[in-house]
Amino acid sequence: MKPSIVVKSSCWLVLLYLFSGTAWAQTTAISGLVTNEQRQPLEGVTVTVKGSATSTQTDAKGRFSLPFVGNSMVLVFSIVGFETQEVVVKPNADLQVTLVETTSHLDEVIVVGYGTQKKRNVTGAIVSVSSEDIAERQALNVFDALQGMASGVQIDQESGRPGAGSSVRVRGTATMEGGADPLYIVDGAQGVDINTINPDDIESVEILKDGASAAIYGSRSANGVIIITTKRGKEGKPQIKGSYLNSYNTLSHKIPQANADQRRLYEMKRGGAGARTIDSLNPAYNADNDMQELITRTAQRHQLDASLAGSTGKLNYYGSLGYLGDEGIILNSWYRRVTSRLNMDYSPSNVFTYGNRLSFSYRTENRIHEGNVLNQAIPRPPTNAVYFPDGSLAPTISGRMNPLAQALLRKNEFDIYDASIYNYFRFNVMDGLRFTTDAIVRFNYSHNEVFVPKLLNTNTGATVEPVSNGSEQDNMLNYWMVQGFFNYDKSFADRHHFTGVLGVSAEREYTRRINIAGNNWVSEEIPTMNAAQELILNNIYTNGLRSTQASLFGRLGYNFNDRYIFESNFRLDGSSRFGRDNRWGFFPSVSGAWRFSDESFMQATRNYLTDGKVRVSYGVTGNDRIGQYDAIQRYVFGSNFYNGVSGVVPNTLFGNNTLGWETTRQFNTGLDLTFFDGRLTVTADYYNKTTRDLLYNAPIAYETGFDDVRVNLGSIQNRGVEITIGGSPFRKERFRWHTEVNFTRNRGRVLELAEGTEMIVAGIWLVEEGQPLGNFYGWNNLGVYAYDESNAWTDDGRQLMPVFGSDGAFDHYILDGQRYMGNVNQLQTTGGISKGGDVIWQDVNGDWVIDDTDRIILGNAQPKWMTGWNNALSYKDWTLSFNFYLSYGGKIYNQARRVMASYTTSLATPDPYIINNAWWRPGDITDVPIPVNNGMENVRELNSFFLEDASFIRLRNARLTYQMPAQWMSAVKFAGASIYVYGNNLFTWTNYSWFDPEIAFSNPLQMGRDTGRYPRRRELGLGLNINF
Amino acid sequence: MNVQKNTIHISGRAPGIKRIVLLLYVGCACLVTSCESFLDQQPISDLSSDKFWLTADDAKLGMAGIYSSIQSVFSSNYILWGDARSDNFTFSGTGEAQINYSINAVTSTMAGTSWAEIYKTIQRANLAIKYLPTINLPVAQRDHYLAQAYAIRAYMYFFIIRLWGDAPIWLEPYENINAEANRPRSPADQIVQDVILPDLRHALEIVDPGVNTVVEVNIGGILAMLTDVYMWLHDYEGALEASERLIGLDRYQLANGDEWKDMFLSPANSRGNIWSLSWNFLQDGPDGTSRQIGAGNLDPLYVMDPAVIERFHNDPKDIRTKLTFDSLLFANAATPNARSKRLGKFAVRNANGTFQYPQTTQSEYKLTMYRYADVLLLRAEALNRSNDKPGAFALLNEVRAAVGLDPLDGSEYSSEDEVEKAILDERQLELFAEGRRWFDLVRTGRAMNVMDPIIRERQEALEMTVTGFTDGRRTLLPIHRNVLINNPVLTQNEPYSF
Known part of the structure; x- marks a missing residue:
């Protein structure tokens, strides 16, 4: 009995409820505005009355209205890319609903x-x-x-x-x-x-x-x-959007530099007269300049962008204009860029689409000669004058250029015009099959003008009349590529989803260059080449390069219910850069994924594991980035004149007609996990890639008359782990915090080299099998001998301590507190037996002679791991974002510091640490050798003294944004506006002593060398974005 | 490669699958057939190798290429090889390389220790020797080109054996990637007997005796080389024969008085020159020699040894003194700085007698390869060693007379060694900074005896450990590390390290 009564009564209740709802419904309506967090109206949001079929969509202004039913009801707002929100509404309400973007990007x-x-x-x-x-x-x-x-x-x-x-x-x-x-x-x-x-x-x-x-x-x-x-x-x-920003940039890290007193101390320790000479008229001895202060400035950056975007259903358009004016922190260095873009897609019917991407840009730059400005400013004796008393810039003083004059007067301007025109046509051939054909044409013209006025070629004490010099270079590049491909995409029975691609392409790249150089300008007011009175024939040349490639490519994909996913790609490429017999390369791949979270046995975890997928892939890829004609034996001319005849000679690179592709085989496995509806995501990958047939400029026996030959030799392996964890610890409407950490660890090693022979690159790096690239190779610096007699070692290589008599003369040695009577060995280098003030080198092979055989691997240039930490916090109308970047491990060879401290010339001034700590008198206990060139190669390259830890943590950027309230906006008829302050490169924590531990890895064989680069800047700025 | 054209005319109306397959098939077929020619890209601004050595012009241009590489060989090595290690020069400033050359402590990473440029010249000569006969040229013209190629090849090997001893032999160009590029060192004697002498003798047979261009190797140059090589071998008979033929050409004479300077400024106008390098910085780039011994804008790397300056000043009648360096500056300055010690031998001298040192970037020192005085003095040495002391002195005094010096009295020199020393002393001043002195010392076995005390003195002044010459094997240079790296079958000269 009891259950039936309950059931009956509840049925009645429900009926009564429904009936009353309709019966007493008023004809009032509810309406509202739906926006995103930036207060921008959202169009197309589905608004459903919970528990009924009634629904509507928001219009272009983000507004909706619904008839109101009952005392209260629940509205559900949903749209792709945003979290679904439920709102309880009362009659006659005018709602303001803010939808929050989904943190889960799975549907993207x-x-x-x-x-x-x-x-x-x-x-x-x-x-x-x-x-x-x-x-x-x-x-x-x-x-x-x-x-x-x-x-x-x-x-x-x-x-x-x-x-x-x-x-x-x-x-x-x-x-x-x-x-x-x-x-x-x-x-x-x-x-x-x-x-x-x-x-x-x-x-x-x-x-x-x-x-x-x-x-x-x-x-x-x-x-x-x-x-x-x-x-x-x-x-x-x-x-319509507009934005403007203005920032101020300063030298982020000033390095210690000797002042005039320290320079004089250095001269004293060296034993030369130099700057200690009293000569009030001599421009070399009387100044005390802070060169970093003199050549740097607070530089400004202006950036102005405007864009217009919209769509009318058939026509979709986006156009933009941008200007960037960027000053360098070194005087007279600047870069300006104007970019414009027009993107258009036009679909007159559902069969045919035409579109284009047009982009034009102009860039201009004055590039400071880093060698003549920075690398001269740092080692320059601070006592050398920059200006003469009459206010004119000083010329080169005893071999040291005037960096300020070099920065201000040397002209090295670039003008680069670039146009890229891309068009496509797309046809829907039949249901699921689409054909696209496209073509890109790119044209680039660049012009470089260098002019060096007389003053920069003037050296005090020179007997010859200085001459000005300069050059002009024009480069033209033309590139085109045409492609045609089919896309297939169709589902069967709602679960079998097939995709496919098949296409062909052809491309050509063509460059021309003209270079003219000359001397002795008619007037320094006119920097162009026609003012040169003398042309330098062996530096006047033109050249042309052309390369072509043709390809066939395709893809096949199968997806079962988004649970089992399979894909396979291939490409067949032919390139003109390779030898005739090896020019075609085939690059296949396969990959698969399994969404295990959709399996029935995962039911239990579904509450917290929203999505889980494992991936496995294997693919072959290639590399063709070598010279256009490396496979062809060539004769060259233009710089081999003799007696007025332009000699024709074989190119120094031997043309290898058997040259083929460099291929990389890569295995990858990964895991994608999404928890709690996207509040926490984890992506992890492991990869193992091996590159074979490395394109390498192999040295060839010089006796052949050639320097090198491009070959396919050896292999390199890279293995690594990548993890990205993202999460939203706070997701409240008013306070939100999204944070993401990514982690990268890569281990590379050379698997195979030509005939297994190791290579020493530039005398600094050792490349050998089983070792990573970037290994520094040289002598281990163990300190400096305090006395001549300190160079004393037992047979098993323990250093003896000298004891001196009351008259100061050497008396005997002690070892472990005991008087030592045994055999005394001394270390020597090519310059003789090491004495007090000379460096103690590690005698690796124990032969008491320090030579090339005593070199060891001193460290590696590549970081062990890297981490990025990105954050976005928002509270009401305020948003704060910041990110840290951490690079751990790896060494930098501070070559710039060594050049200053090599003692080979009296003109270079080392940094204060070197000067203050340099060995001077017997008994000095220090790690800096005697500051003279005594033939002992105490500052030899490469030695461990100049290797430094490259680890750093950097607060790379931070930005605080304020979103203007909507009511303000409506007052000025803006759709939205925000202002922000930001900073780039704000703080760096590092032990590296020079400007910056972040160093480019441009040349794989020569990694981690700091030659004294243009220093990085710290940027503080203010910006404004407006949507109309 | 018209894939696009084949497919682009599909209109909005969906074509049948068959048609698509057909088009794709056409596309693929196109890829593998007509694409081959699309992918054949020939150099635009260079010549591929099958397009050279075809015409008479090519022969001339190829020969210019050989001479151009001779400029590269000597531009920075002229002083390093023949003078820097001798008692002619000492280091200037504090540069490590200069110091090490001056105390004969050259290491395998220093400038001057690589033979790469020399072999480049040899291989260019090899190309000429291989391909000149394939060109349709008048025989006399072709043979004269060939004679130069053979002679230059011999001359280059002659430098190699004197500087490094044993070396790989290449008598044909390297043209095939599959051919062995790494050849081991052959004994120096074998190079002399199998390459240098046969090449020179063959060149002498085919050379056009009528050609007398001083900036190229002509019959005089070949005979001078032969004299030089025979002297190196102490084959005095051969040297006398070759030098006699050279004198018999009746083409050369010693430069008298201020004409002496012409040999270095306008070699074509001086009959004292047998072979000099042409140099025009606008075409050939600057000659690196000025950077080492005297440029207007920079301190020289090497300066005259004080003892040589004194010898130049010994006899005020010697016209070479003021033509070689600024003797007034040297004499007046209490402590002359490095720049005032520049050597002006190859520099233009203006009307009031001061040297116009060039900018390093505009230097065009016309390096002398062979001069008549050089050959005469070599001949004097040969006569001395062939029991003809009067003949030796006659030649020696002939050279002295041309530069204003009084004759030496042969009777004051009792032994052959003493006479030889007198001749070498004369050669030192006459051929100063012309890349001769070091080879003279080595050839006559005097290098160690002359240099040991000088090196000790220099080491002492530098507060270095005094070791002296240390090892007789150090008369040879080490082989540059890069040369050893590029050819793993090579071995370093003892006692140098890798």
Whole structure:
């Protein structure tokens, strides 16, 4: 009885409730506005009455209205990309609903080669960076935008020079000389100059790290592929955006430099007269300059961007204009860039789409000669005058250039014009099958003008009349590529999903160069070449280079219910750069993923494990970045004149007609986990990649008359782990915190070298089998002998301590407190037996002679691991974002410091530590040798004294944004506005003594050498964004 | 490669699958066939090797290439090889390399220890020797080119054996990637007997005796080389025969008085020159020699040894003194600084007698390879060693007379060694900074005796451990490390380390 009564009564209650709801319903309506967190209206949000079928969508202004039913009801707001929200409403309410973007990006679509893919179904190792991530950084360029954002991607700026490039290494360095930069694809096209892209135009960046994902790009993809997609218009009325920022930049770290007193102390220790000479008229002896202060400044950066975007259903457009004016912190160095872009997609019907991506840019730069400014400023005796008493700039004084004059007067200007025109047509051939054909044409013209006025070639005491000199260089580049490919994408029975790609492409790159050089300008007012009175014939040349490539590529994908995912890519590439018999390369890949969280046995964990997937992939990729004609035996001319005849001689690079591809085989396995509806995500990858047939400029016996030959030799292995953990500890409406940590650890080693023979590169690095690249090789510096007699060793290599009599004369040795009577050995170098003030070198082979056989590996240039930590906190209208970058391990060879402290010339001034601590008199206990060149090679290259720990932690950037309240905005008819303050390169914690421990890895064989680069700056700025 | 054209005319109407397959098939076929020619890219601004050595012009251009590499060989090594280690020069400033050359402590990473440029010249000569006969040229013209190629090849090997001793022999160009590039060192004697002498003799047979261009190797140059080589071998008979033929050409004479300077400034106008290098900095780049001994804008790396300056000043009648260096500066300055010790031998001298040292970037010192005085003095040495003391003195005094010096009295020199020393002393001043002195010392077995005390003195002044010459094997240079790295089958000279 009892149960039936309960059931009956509840049924009645429900009926009564429903009936009363409809019966007493008033004809009032509820309406409201739905916005995102930036207070921008959201269109197309589905608003459903909970428990009923009633629903509506928001309009372009983000507004909706519904008839109100009952006393209260619950509305459900949902849209892709945002978290679904439920709101209890009362009658006649005008709602303000703010939707929060989902932290889980699983539903996002990302761009892969020749198509897109749901992020949750990715089978390879792909990192995606969004426009929002980039916007937080006030990036100058693409590299700036990506640094520290993705695990497994190491980006290091070459220097602090405005307009300086960066080295990008995806998963370590897997080549020696084949070019280690990744392949860039911009809106589906290759060959775009990445420096012409305004970071503000970027919608997303995808980094394909594993071999399987990259293999569809075949021959150029071994170093990873970076796909950049620029912005498109969004549905709705046109959006106009404007932004401006202004920042102040200063030298982030001033290094210790000797003052005049210290210089005089140095002269005294050296025993020379030099600056200690009293001669009030001599420009070399009477100043006390702080050169870093003199050549640097507080520099300003201005950046102004405007864009217009919109879509009318058939036509989608995005246009932008950007200006960047960037001053360098070294006087007279600057970089300006104007970029413009027009992206358009037009679909007159659902069969046909036409689109284009047009981008034009102009860049101009005055590039400071780092060797003549910075590398002269630091070692220059501070006593040397910069200005003469009459206010004129001093010339070169006793062989030391005047860095200020070099910065101000030397002209090295670049003008670069770049146009990139990309068009595509797309046809929907039939249901699921699409054909695309596209073409990109890129034209680049650059002009470089160098002019060195007389003053910079003037040396005090010289007997010859100085002459001015200069050069002009024009470069023209033309690149085109055409592609045609089919995309297939179709589901059967709702569970079997097939995808496919098949296409062909052809491309050509063509460059021309003209160089003219001369001397003795008619007037220093006119820097152009026509003013030269004398042309330098062996530096006047033109050259042309052309290379072509043809390809066939394809993909096959199968996906069962998003649970079992399989994909296979291939590419067949033919390149003109290789020998005829080896020019075709085949690059296949396979990959698969299993979404185990969808399996029935995972039911129990579904409450907290939202999504779980394992991935495995294997792919073959290639590298063709070598000279255009390395496979051809050539005769060259133009710089081999004799007696007025232009001699024709064989090129010093031996043409290898058997040259073929460098290939990389990469295995990747990864795990993607999403917990608590996206509040915590974990992505982990392990990879193992082996590069074979390395493109290497092998030395060839000089007796053949050649210097080197491009060959396929040896192999390198890179293994590593990448982990990215993201989480949202706070997700309240008012306070939110999203944080992400990425971790990268790469281990590389050389598996095989030509005939197993080790190589010593530039006398600094040792490359041998079984060891990583970047091993520093040299002598271990153990200290400095205090006395001549300190060079005394027992037969088993223990140092004896000399004891001196009351008259100061040497008496005897002691060892462990005992008088030593045994055999005394002395170490010697090529310069003789080491004495007090000479360096104690580690005698590795124990023969008491320090020579080349005593060199050992002193450390490695590559960091052991790297971590990026990115944060975004928001409270009400305030947002704070900041990120740290940590690089641990690795050594830097501080070559700039060694050059100053090599004692080979009296003109170089070492840093204060060297001067103050240099050995002077017998008994001095120090680690700095006697500051004279006594033939003992105490400052030999390479020695461990100049190797320093390269680890650092950097607060790379921080930004505080204030979102203007909506009511203010409506008052000025803005859709939205925000202002922010930000800082870049704010703090660095490091033990490295020179300007900056961040160093580019441009040359895989010569990593980690600091030659005294343009120092990095600290930037503080203010910016404003307005949406109209 | 018209893939696009094949596929682009698909209109909005969906074509059948068959058509697509067909198009793809066409596309693929296109890839593997017509793409081959699309992928054949020939150099645009260089010549591929099959397009050279075809015409008479090519022969001339190829020969210029050989001479151009001779400029590279000597640009920075002229002083290092023949003078820097001798008692002619000492270091200036504090540079490690200069010091090490001055105390004969050369190591395998220093400038001057690589033979790469020399072999480059040899291989260019090898190319000429291989391909000149394939060109349609008048025989006399072709043979004269060939004679130069043979002679230059011999001359280059002659430098190699004197500087490093044993060395690999290459008599044909390296042209095939599969051929063995690493050859071991052959004994120096074998190089002399199998390469240098046969090459020179063959060159002498085919050379056009009528050609007399001083900036190229002509019959005089070949005979001078032969004299030089025979003297190195102490084959005095051979040296006398070759030098006699050279004198018999009746082409050369000693430069008298101020004409002496012409040999270094305008070699073509002086009959005292047998072979000099042409130099024009606008075309050939600057001659590195000025950087080492005297440029206008920088301190020299090597300065005259004080003892030599004194010898130049010994006889005020010697016209060479003021033409070689600024003797007034040297005499007046109490402590002359390095720059005032520049050597002006190859520099232009203006009307009031001061040298116009060039900028290092504009230097065009016309390096002398062989001079008549050189050969006459070598002949004097040969006569001395062939029991013809009067003949030796006659030649020696002939050279002295040309520069304003009184004759030496042969009777004051009792032994052959003493006469030889007198001749070598004369050679030192006459051929100062012309890359001769060191080889003279080594050839006559005097290097160690002359240099040991000087090196000790220099080491003492530098507060270094005094070791002296240390080892007779140090008359040879070490082989540069890069040379050893590039060819692993080579071995370093004892007692040098890698």
